[in-house]
Amino acid sequence: MNTAEETQILDAIGKWLERDVRPKARELEKKDEYPEQMVEQMKAFGLFGATIPQEYGGLGLSSATYAKIVAQISEVWMSLTGIFNSHLIMAAAVARYGTRAQKEKFLPRFASGEVRGGLALTEPDCGTDLQAIRTRAVKQGGHYVVNGTKTWISNGIKGSCFALLVKTDPEAKPRHKGMTMFLAEKGPGFRVSKKLEKLGYKGIDSAELIFEDFRIPAENLVGGEEGKGFHHAIGGLELGRINVAARGVGVANAALKDAVAYSQVRKTFGKPICEHQAIQLKLGEMATRCEAARLLVENAARAYDAGERCDMEAGMAKYFASEAALENSIEAVRIHGGYGYSTEFNVERYYRDAPLMCIGEGTNEMQRIIIARQLIARNPA
Ligand SMILES: Cc1cc2nc3c(=O)[nH]c(=O)nc-3n(C[C@H](O)[C@H](O)[C@H](O)COP(=O)(O)OP(=O)(O)OC[C@H]3O[C@@H](n4cnc5c(N)ncnc54)[C@H](O)[C@@H]3O)c2cc1C
The missing domain is CATH 1.10.540.10 (Acyl-CoA dehydrogenase/oxidase, N-terminal domain)
Structure with a gap:
């Protein structure tokens, strides 16, 4: 394009x-x-x-x-x-x-968009440590029979097809060799057990999904070969992290724009609050975070599009942009004073939405660890 x-x-x-x-x-x-x-x-x-x-x-x-x-x-x-x-x-x-x-x-x-869905990786007992999943698929003739529970699945209610990560060999060593991904279309044995209530990120459904003797045709095994599921899940994470980082850029920008506008109309001590240095310091930091987050996302996306390894770049973008969204949203709430705490203004929504980006697609704790590991690997002493 x-x-x-x-x-x-x-x-x-x-x-x-x-x-x-x-x-x-x-x-x-x-x-x-x-x-x-x-x-x-x-x-x-x-x-x-x-x-x-x-x-x-x-x-x-x-x-x-x-x-x-x-x-x-x-x-x-x-x-x-x-x-x-x-x-x-x-x-x-x-x-x-x-x-x-x-x-x-x-x-x-x-x-x-006729068939919509998402990723079903996380389970009640594990998210970061994906290799600990317990959902099991056992081959029976031309089908696999799946039992287990997935949680926090975005689009779980409205979606009808999910990339489902399971164990086909729970005893495999290393653990990831026993993991397989399927395309699971809703049907008998695959049900939504509950909608999860959230702090923010409203409107979109997040759900717990239960699989009870759910039969998936063997032809829905991604790539046709067992034992590659962890690789398939990890392979999507770079793009996933660029996605989440881009969301962070959007929310950080929204918070900045609202703060810039409000600070020019709200007056204290005879002048708009944007003329007080304390507010200017906040706006200056917020604008710089937006610009830096945008550039990190552009850099990671460029590397991804060029087919280069970009786990470090995507990790940096995701980490920085999501933290930028969180910091900018709280600063926007502060700049709005009491109105920032009111549901009449959008800044409270940004503040409720932003933490998700620090958690989803690999927590920001993990991002920093990934960045450090790559840094060492790319710069051997
Ligand atoms: C709104 C929402 C939507 C989601 N959508 C989806 C979805 O569509 N599909 C899906 O599969 N999942 C989804 N998730 C799940 C999400 O990916 C997980 O919540 C996330 O990966 C963290 O896993 P966890 O919640 O099990 O936390 P845990 O893994 O239990 O982590 C708890 C804390 O320990 C830290 N920690 C864990 N291990 C280490 C380590 N080795 N070193 C340092 N710190 C560590 C973490 O950073 C975190 O701070 C969603 C979650 C939310 C909240």
Whole structure:
């Protein structure tokens, strides 16, 4: 995609956000209501196929363009991006590792948004230590029988297909060799046990999923070979981290913009608060964080698009941009004074949404460890 095409798509999405999303986001958020109409509009934009190759009906966008779209949408309502982000990571696993038949069967339906879903990795007892999962799949003829529980699954209620990580050999050493990924479409034996209530990130459903003697056809085993599931899950994390980092850029920007606007209209001691040095220090730091976060995301996306190893770059972008969102959101609340604590203004939402980005797609504790390990590996003494 050239620069003019990129500008065109960003302009169209920008107009949609102002016309259809901004006026309704607060109300839907308060009610924790799934934005059905916006999902239909996102389908029409092709967002459910944003990074799916064109030969399978997607837009085939680079991760650099995609990250700009994610940041732009997150600036208005971050939850919307969750509806297609993990869906596209599932699609990326099929595009990268799937068999030809899997690509032909699933990718066009993912791209149109007819089939939507996400990633089912986390379990009640483990998230960071993914190799400790206990969901089990046992082969029986042409099927696998799955038993176990997944939790915190984004789109768990509204989605119908999930990249499901299981153990096919629980005794394998190392543990990851016993892990396998399937494409699990809802059916008998696969049920949602509950919707999870959250601090923020409202509107999008997060759910616990239960598998009881759930039968998956062997042809839905990603890549057709057992024991590669951990590799498939990890392979999607770089793009996932760029996604989350882009969301961080959006929320950090939103907090800055609201703070810049409010600080010019709110007066204390006879002048707008933006003329007080204490507020200027905050705005200066917030703006610098936004710019640095944006550049880190651009850098990671460029490396990803060039096919370079970018776990360190994506980790840095995810870590910095999510912390920038958190810091900017609390500063925006402070700048709004008592109104910052009121649900009449959006800054309280940013403050509730931002912590998720420090936790999802690998916690920020883990990001710093990943960055340090890569730093050592790339710079042997
Ligand atoms: C709103 C929301 C949406 C989500 N969506 C999905 C989804 O769609 N699909 C999915 O599979 N999962 C999803 N998750 C789960 C998310 O990926 C996990 O919560 C995350 O990976 C952390 O795992 P955990 O909650 O088990 O925390 P734990 O792994 O128990 O970690 C607890 C704390 O210990 C720290 N810690 C753990 N191990 C180490 C270590 N070795 N060194 C240093 N510190 C460590 C962590 O950083 C964290 O601070 C979602 C979570 C939320 C809140």
